[in-house]
Amino acid sequence: MKIFLDTANLESIKKFNDMGLLDGITTNPSLMSKEKGNPKDAMAEITSIIKGDVSLEVVSTEYSGMIEEGKRLRQYGENVVVKVPMTPDGLKACKTLSSEGIPVNVTLIFSPNQALLAAKSGAKYVSPFIGRLDDIGQNGMQLIEEIKKIFSHENYNFKTEILVASVRHPMHVVEAAKIGADVVTLPPAVLDKMLGHPLTTIGLENFLKDWEKVKAENPDVKI
Numbered sequence: 001m002k003i004f005l006d007t008a009n010l011e012s013i014k015k016f017n018d019m020g021l022l023d024g025i026t027t028n029p030s031l032m033s034k035e036k037g038n039p040k041d042a043m044a045e046i047t048s049i050i051k052g053d054v055s056l057e058v059v060s061t062e063y064s065g066m067i068e069e070g071k072r073l074r075q076y077g078e079n080v081v082v083k084v085p086m087t088p089d090g091l092k093a094c095k096t097l098s099s100e101g102i103p104v105n106v107t108l109i110f111s112p113n114q115a116l117l118a119a120k121s122g123a124k125y126v127s128p129f130i131g132r133l134d135d136i137g138q139n140g141m142q143l144i145e146e147i148k149k150i151f152s153h154e155n156y157n158f159k160t161e162i163l164v165a166s167v168r169h170p171m172h173v174v175e176a177a178k179i180g181a182d183v184v185t186l187p188p189a190v191l192d193k194m195l196g197h198p199l200t201t202i203g204l205e206n207f208l209k210d211w212e213k214v215k216a217e218n219p220d221v222k223i
């Protein structure tokens, strides 16, 4: 399963990219609004730091505006995936951009039928928002299971990847991986939580304490 970071924060992107963890990035207008400075600079830097796919979202709601913005966004790099909303105009833009070789991520997916239609329009990725479904008392992970079943059905040949979005905690990641989702996009805080375990911290402290005893008896020792 690929791991994308769901942020426009350059510090977080560099931090996790330096650990070799990032296969890509997803952004949206809300994430952009959280960062200082001109978004143009952020988009240029993110697309140059990250070698994998970087989703940049349009803000137009009608077809021609989405095409214009999508083509402008694509100028940031060959790794730009244009993110469009799951609307009739969004799907029309998805079809046009995809047929011109520009990959599209259809966002704000909340039902299996929306995922099916986005795949039919040629989307490279569909982004089902599981946390927002959980928030309103629906089972977000069940949506991933249903989309997975449809996309991998032997009667079809869908190439569209399931990009699990609106992830709230590490168990979402474990569940998505067990289902066989193609990608999860994670807020930096979730990736931070996945890294740590109290037994790792205690175990390391004990190793270092014990090594101090060895050093006390062998002052010249070095590893």
Ligand code: E4P
Binding pocket: 006, 026, 027, 028, 031, 107, 127, 129, 131, 132, 165, 166, 167, 185
């Ligand atoms: C996906 O690409 C979106 O940026 C994101 O996952 C939305 O998550 P939220 O529900 O935490 O805003």
